[in-house]
Amino acid sequence: MTLMNRRTDEAAADPSTAALRAIVPATGRSWRDRLTPLIPLVVLIALVLVITIKQPNFLSLYSMRGLLESVAPLLLLALGQMFVILTGGIDLAFAAVASFGTVLLALWIPDMGPGGIVLALLVTSLIGFVNGFVVAKAQVPSFIVTLGALGLYSGIGLWISGASTIRLSEGYDVVGWLADLRIAQLPASGLLAIVIAVVIAVLMGTLRRGRALHALGLAEPAVLMSGISTVRLRILAFTLSGLFSGLAAVMLVALQRSGGPSLADSMQLPAIAAVVIGGTAITGGVGGAMKTLVGALIIVVLRVGLSAVGVDPAWEQVFYGAVIVAAVALTIDRSRLRSIK
Amino acid sequence: MTHPPTVDERRLSPRVRRLIADAGPLVALIVLIVVFAVANPVFVSPGNIGILLSQAAVPLVIATGLTFVILLGGIDLSIEGVVATSSLVFALTVANDRNDLALGLFGALLAVLAGSVFGLANGLANVKLGIPSFMATLGLGAVGIGIATVLFAGRSPRVLDSGMRMLGQGSTLGIANIFLIAVLVLVIGWFVQRFTRLGRYGYVIGGDEAVARLSGVRVGRYKIGAFVLGGTASGIAGVLLGSQLGVGMPTIGSGTMFTAITAVVLGGTLLTGGRGGVLRSFVGVLIIVVLANGLILIGVNPYAQVAVQGLVIIAAVVATGWRLRTRVRIIK
Numbered sequence: 001m002t003l004m005n006r007r008t009d010e011a012a013a014d015p016s017t018a019a020l021r022a023i024v025p026a027t028g029r030s031w032r033d034r035l036t037p038l039i040p041l042v043v044l045i046a047l048v049l050v051i052t053i054k055q056p057n058f059l060s061l062y063s064m065r066g067l068l069e070s071v072a073p074l075l076l077l078a079l080g081q082m083f084v085i086l087t088g089g090i091d092l093a094f095a096a097v098a099s100f101g102t103v104l105l106a107l108w109i110p111d112m113g114p115g116g117i118v119l120a121l122l123v124t125s126l127i128g129f130v131n132g133f134v135v136a137k138a139q140v141p142s143f144i145v146t147l148g149a150l151g152l153y154s155g156i157g158l159w160i161s162g163a164s165t166i167r168l169s170e171g172y173d174v175v176g177w178l179a180d181l182r183i184a185q186l187p188a189s190g191l192l193a194i195v196i197a198v199v200i201a202v203l204m205g206t207l208r209r210g211r212a213l214h215a216l217g218l219a220e221p222a223v224l225m226s227g228i229s230t231v232r233l234r235i236l237a238f239t240l241s242g243l244f245s246g247l248a249a250v251m252l253v254a255l256q257r258s259g260g261p262s263l264a265d266s267m268q269l270p271a272i273a274a275v276v277i278g279g280t281a282i283t284g285g286v287g288g289a290m291k292t293l294v295g296a297l298i299i300v301v302l303r304v305g306l307s308a309v310g311v312d313p314a315w316e317q318v319f320y321g322a323v324i325v326a327a328v329a330l331t332i333d334r335s336r337l338r339s340i341k
Numbered sequence: 342m343t344h345p346p347t348v349d350e351r352r353l354s355p356r357v358r359r360l361i362a363d364a365g366p367l368v369a370l371i372v373l374i375v376v377f378a379v380a381n382p383v384f385v386s387p388g389n390i391g392i393l394l395s396q397a398a399v400p401l402v403i404a405t406g407l408t409f410v411i412l413l414g415g416i417d418l419s420i421e422g423v424v425a426t427s428s429l430v431f432a433l434t435v436a437n438d439r440n441d442l443a444l445g446l447f448g449a450l451l452a453v454l455a456g457s458v459f460g461l462a463n464g465l466a467n468v469k470l471g472i473p474s475f476m477a478t479l480g481l482g483a484v485g486i487g488i489a490t491v492l493f494a495g496r497s498p499r500v501l502d503s504g505m506r507m508l509g510q511g512s513t514l515g516i517a518n519i520f521l522i523a524v525l526v527l528v529i530g531w532f533v534q535r536f537t538r539l540g541r542y543g544y545v546i547g548g549d550e551a552v553a554r555l556s557g558v559r560v561g562r563y564k565i566g567a568f569v570l571g572g573t574a575s576g577i578a579g580v581l582l583g584s585q586l587g588v589g590m591p592t593i594g595s596g597t598m599f600t601a602i603t604a605v606v607l608g609g610t611l612l613t614g615g616r617g618g619v620l621r622s623f624v625g626v627l628i629i630v631v632l633a634n635g636l637i638l639i640g641v642n643p644y645a646q647v648a649v650q651g652l653v654i655i656a657a658v659v660a661t662g663w664r665l666r667t668r669v670r671i672i673k
């Protein structure tokens with residue numbers, strides 16, 4: 001484990017790390033291995049350039065504001081998903097849990113104020129905890145447990161909200177500052193989300209156990225034999241996913257001034273796309289918060305860019321689906337899948 | 342594979358356990374029917390039974406196709422997208438209020454074919470690109486919803502072909518046509534499962550893919566075949582829904598995937614593959630439909646239904662996989 005502690009995010013992004021060397025025969029670092037991690041960043045820069053040429057006011061303060069505001073909830077959701085994907089699993093419930101969170105916030109903030117936010121975050125974290133507990137203890141594939149959870153919590157959300165949007169007027173100030181505050185004329189919501197991503201990247205790079213989730217995705221038997229509880233690690237990943245769904249819910253309630261039982265549902269695919277397009281492999285072990293940040297920026301810039309070039313927004317879904325399939329096909333590590341189910 | 346027998350296994354002989362696993366869903370179905378019949382006699386009235394059968398039709402068609410995919414250890418999360426695209430292809434190629442096409446039955450076939458193409462794409466992404474099926478089908482499902490949204494263009498095309506409307510709305514000898522079609526699909530599915538290589542090898546591949554490969558089974562093509570069957574079934578479901586509602590729309594299939602997966606798992610087909618079958622899925626579909634219908638009759642909030650189904654999925658997979666849990670395995 002000592003080797004794994006002092007690594008920076010860039011080094012871990014590279015598939016030929018110490019842990020992998022033990023598994024993959026030492027073929028050395030091919031050009032492909034070295035260049036692949038840079039592709040998302042190059043794509044992002046190229047996208048910004050192309051759109052700026054087409055629409056020179058893309059880099060204006062006004063459009064930067066819109067960009068930062070729309071990246072905030074997406075990035076938070078993607079960061080939560082990233083923890084689970086790093087372990088090699090997936091959380092299909094995360095967007096539904098965020099929607100459920102917005103309903104709880106809209107119901108609780110008028111009476112409880114800041115306490116309502118704390119309580120809602122506790123509930124979404126607990127939901128993640130339970131998902132992780134079932135996946136780890138009952139050894140059921142994560143996609144099916146979280147698919148069931150998706151139904152469970154969207155059902156409860158629809159039920160307690162009466163299937164309608166709940167406007168938040170009384171007590172809105174508790175979250176309202178997130179939407180109104182400007183730092184250097186830029187919206188605090190987006191900047192805060194980016195700061196959170198950087199903090200996660202720094203923590204994962206410096207903490208003694210910071211790379212334990214990567215290790216779990218990379219070589220679970222090795223983690224097990226080194227005496228770390230894989231059950232606890234897996235539960236931790238899902239709990240973090242739940243917590244970040246809650247944070248995204250707070251951000252959404254602030255930006256939308258309301259909560260709704262399907263408010264965040266449409267972000268499920270873009271958020272998963274952000275994680276995989278940034279270069280986090282769904283086989284687990286490879287990836288990180290900075291990659292996810294780049295992925296989320298690509299998604300948001302592309303969304304703006306597509307409409308700037310005049311593409312019908314109806315094509316957006318086709319695009320997300322194709323991007324997920326293409327990005328996964330590029331980043332997946334086939335050597336570690338015994339059989340692809 | 343050598344693990345100390347758990348308390349559970351020592352108490353029950355293998356034959357008894359097999360019997361419980363086989364008869365369990367059927368017993369559950371009968372218990373549910375009795376409970377609801379006692380709680381509200383309307384439940385067993387001829388009118389309600391007719392409603393139950395037509396409610397079971399679309400889930401049955403989808404679950405039959407999905408069973409082949411799950412038998413191989415895969416999953417199909419693209420169902421709702423495929424159903425959406427198929428419903429729009431159907432509504433836009435038969436006589437409708439949007440264009441001058443009036444292909445009739447041929448239009449319905451085109452819509453089913455669109456489903457098969459999606460199934461083929463799922464299979465190719467899984468087998469040739471090596472993407473795990475949950476991810477490949479999640480992506481292609483989004484493509485399906487997207488294509489449906491583009492074809493939809495803001496307004497539902499209405500089906501004007503009366504013959505095609507009868508497909509979904511009419512009945513023969515007092516039984517809803519869509520249920521008869523669904524039973525036909527089930528029978529075809531059973532024949533494929535029982536008497537073709539695709540069906541027989543499915544059990545071998547799902548049981549142990551490596552062994553199947555070493556025995557010379559061409560695993561890839563049978564896997565693709567299973568996904569094509571799944572996509573075709575979703576295509577048929579799109580036609581049935583389009584015909585029943587008389588429109589095509591991107592959200593027409595919402596909820597169908599959930600019901601179908603719950604039904605297959607509840608029926609006793611293992612998510613890990615290798616065990617199960619279309620007739621078990623039929624029992625699973627009936628359980629889900631009876632539960633949904635019965636809960637409404639005794640006055641449970643319809644939104645709570647989705648929550649109940651979610652819980653049922655989790656409980657069913659945990660229960661069926663519980664025995665295998667003691668091995669040290671890696672489950673992602």
